[in-house]
Amino acid sequence: MNESEFVPMVIEPPPFTGSLPDDGIDHRLPDPTSHDGPASAPGVRSVIGIDVGGSGIKAASVDPVTGSLISERVRITTPTPATPDAVIGTIVEVVDLVMDRDGATRLDAGAPVGLTLPAVVRSGTVSTAANIDPGWIGVDAVDVIGRALHRPVVVVNDADAAGVAEMRVGAGRSDDGRAVAGVVLMLTLGTGIGSALFVDGTLVPNTELGHLPLHGGDAERYAASSVRKAERLSMKSYAQRLQEYLELVERLLWPDLILIGGGISKRADEFLPLIDLRTPIMPARLRNQAGIVGAAMLAAGSGSAPTAG
Ligand code: BGC
Numbered sequence: 001m002n003e004s005e006f007v008p009m010v011i012e013p014p015p016f017t018g019s020l021p022d023d024g025i026d027h028r029l030p031d032p033t034s035h036d037g038p039a040s041a042p043g044v045r046s047v048i049g050i051d052v053g054g055s056g057i058k059a060a061s062v063d064p065v066t067g068s069l070i071s072e073r074v075r076i077t078t079p080t081p082a083t084p085d086a087v088i089g090t091i092v093e094v095v096d097l098v099m100d101r102d103g104a105t106r107l108d109a110g111a112p113v114g115l116t117l118p119a120v121v122r123s124g125t126v127s128t129a130a131n132i133d134p135g136w137i138g139v140d141a142v143d144v145i146g147r148a149l150h151r152p153v154v155v156v157n158d159a160d161a162a163g164v165a166e167m168r169v170g171a172g173r174s175d176d177g178r179a180v181a182g183v184v185l186m187l188t189l190g191t192g193i194g195s196a197l198f199v200d201g202t203l204v205p206n207t208e209l210g211h212l213p214l215h216g217g218d219a220e221r222y223a224a225s226s227v228r229k230a231e232r233l234s235m236k237s238y239a240q241r242l243q244e245y246l247e248l249v250e251r252l253l254w255p256d257l258i259l260i261g262g263g264i265s266k267r268a269d270e271f272l273p274l275i276d277l278r279t280p281i282m283p284a285r286l287r288n289q290a291g292i293v294g295a296a297m298l299a300a301g302s303g304s305a306p307t308a309g
Contacts, residue, residue, distance in 0.1 A: 003224035008050060009049055009129065013087075014292070022272075026298050028089060028252070031176065033097070036097070036172060040190075045111060045160075046061040046062055046063055046064070046070040046071075046111075046296075047061065047062055047064050047111055047112060047113070047114060047293040047297075047300045048060070048061050048062070048095060048098055048111070048113045048114070048296065049061075049062045049113075049114045049115075049161075049291070049292035049293055049294070049296030049298050050072070050091060050095070050113060050114070050115040050116070050270070050292065050295060051116045051120065051158060051161070051288075051291030051292045051298075051301070052078070052087060052115065052116055052132075052158070052294065053078065053118065053192070053291075054078060054082075054118065054131050054132070054190075054192075055077065055189070055191070055193070055269045056075045056076065056077065056078055057074075057077075057078055057087070057090050057091060057094055057293060058072070058073055058074070058075045058076055058094075058288070058291070058292055059074055059094040059095065059098050059288075060072065060073040060074065060098060060292050061098055061206055062103075062292060062293050062294075062296035062297075063065075063268045064296050064299070064300030064301075065300075066169065067165055067168065067286070067293045068155055068184075069144070069289065069293075071098050071101040071103055071124045073233075073289065073292065074094055074097040074098055074101070074262075075094075076090050076093055076094055076097075078090065078143065081133050081135075082132050082133045082146065082178040083135045083136075084133070084135055084139050084141075085187040086138055087119065087132075087133075088144060090150050091115070091145060091149070091258055092147065095113065095121070095149055100167075107236040108153070108289075109147025109151075110150060110306060111151065111161075112152040112153065112300070113151050113152075113153050113154070113299060114147075114153075114156070114161070114294075114296045114297070114299030114300075114301040115141070115145060115153055115154070115155050115156075115157060115295055116155075116157065116158035116160075116161040116291045116295050117131055117132065117136070117155055117156075117157065117158060117163075117292070118130070118131045118132055118157075118158045118191070118192060119131075119157065119204045119207070120157060120208060121141065121155050121156055121157050122144065122205075122206065123142075124140055124142030124153075124155050125138065125141065125142075126138065126139050126141055127206075128208070129232065130192055130210075130211070130220075131191050131192045134244045137168075141147075141153075141155040141172065142154070142155050142303045146268055151269055151298075152299075154295070156294075157184065157187045157196075157205065157225030158194055158200070158291050158300055159187075159195050159196045159261075160192070160194075160203055160205050160206070160294070160300060161290070161293075161294030162186060162188055162196065162284070162286070162290035162294050162300050163186035163196025163197075163198060163203065163259075163261075163263050163288075163293040164196070164203060164288050164289045164297055164298060165185075165290045165291075165292035165293035165294035165297060166186055166259055166261065166284050166285065166286060166290055166294075167180070167184065167198055167301065168288060168294075168297060169178040169257075169284045169286070169293070170284055170285040170290065171259050171282050171283065171284050171285045172184050172186065172198065172225060172257070172259055176247055178201065179198065179200070179201030180198075180201075181200050181201070181256075182198075182199075182200065182254045182257070183197070183198070183253065183254070183256050183257075184198040184254035184256060184257045184259065184297055185197050185209075185249065185253060185257075185258050186198075186258075186259040186260075186261055186284060187209070187210075187249075187255070187258065187259070187260055187261065187262075188261040188262040188284075188290075189224060189225040189242075189260065189261070189262035189263075189264050189265070190224065190225050190226065190263060190264075190299040191224060191225075191226045192210050192220040192221060192224050192226075192242075193210030193219060193220040193224050193245075194210060194262075195208065195209035195210060197209075198253075198255070199211060209249060210224070210254075211274070212245075212248055212249070214245060214248060214258060215246065219245050219248070222241055223238075223241045223242050223244070223245040224294050225262055225264040225308070227241075230268075235267070235270045235271050235274075236274065238271060239274035240274075241273040241277060242271065242275060243274070243275055243276065243277075246248050246258065246275060246277055246279075246281070247277065250277055250278065251264040251281050254279075255279050255304045256280075257279065257280050257281075257282065258279050258280070258281040258282070259266075259275070259282055259283070259284045260272065260281065260282070260283050261283075261284030261287075261290055263288055265283045265284050265287060266287055267272045268283035273304060
């Protein structure tokens with residue numbers, strides 16, 4: 001296809017309705033540590049999910065129904081400065097890498113790509129840039145990334161994507177296979193604090209609860225996982241900060257369940273027992289795959305590939 005003729009589709013991520021298809025497919029939780037998750041259903045095409053973070057751009061081809069990774073996860077260091085041009089160049093590279101690996105066999109050339117950014121993204125356009133280069137503000141990410149990849153693209157906030165994955169195949173999924181009912185809040189603790197809010201399984205996008213005011217500044221500057229490392233806080237001191245932040249969130253939202261994601265969630269047993277809230281709180285399950293998986297699920301649900309719900 002001639003590049004100048006390519007007009008990317010703008011695809012609005014559909015809301016998750018809280019139900020999964022009764023399709024006889026094994027929806028067991030994917031193993032977060034490998035790409036040998038439950039077998040994919042025959043005929044289900046994989047979708048590329050890409051998670052753009054402050055330190056790395058990670059991608060894999062994903063079975064959007066089971067959430068298991070079809071290809072090995074690839075990672076390239078995020079360029080500095082992370083300007084749109086530099087990041088888009090790296091996105092093209094990671095997609096090429098995924099295509100080179102085992103995912104290529106089940107990816108069709110025009111299959112949509114799901115991508116996360118650590119920013120408010122509305123109708124594909126970036127509105128904030130707390131932890132990325134300010135050059136992203138106002139960029140129509142669906143348009144420019146779609147043109148670079150020659151594929152339709154769905155672009156969503158990173159925490160929202162991670163939350164969608166957890167609600168469908170992770171800690172936010174109840175025993176009957178549906179998303180946990182009520183108000184569920186997923187918080188990702190990483191470079192910043194991301195949030196994804198669900199009401200009966202439906203995402204309320206771009207909640208940005210990492211920017212609640214705490215101690216005269218943004219809460220994420222006080223309680224993100226990166227702050228623990230930068231200030232060399234013990235887990236006990238970090239848990240005290242989280243306690244303050246979570247009490248604030250709890251006072252404002254009265255959620256029914258809080259899920260804690262981000263890289264630090266694998267050490268949840270070191271800090272969650274020190275947290276005392278009225279709300280039940282649990283570690284997320286998909287660890288650093290959640291963003292990739294959720295992005296792929298949202299892209300699959302855009303109408304161009306088999307959907308997960
Ligand atoms: C950004 C959010 C993002 C979070 C986690 C925050 O600084 O404002 O959009 O979800 O970091 O990356």
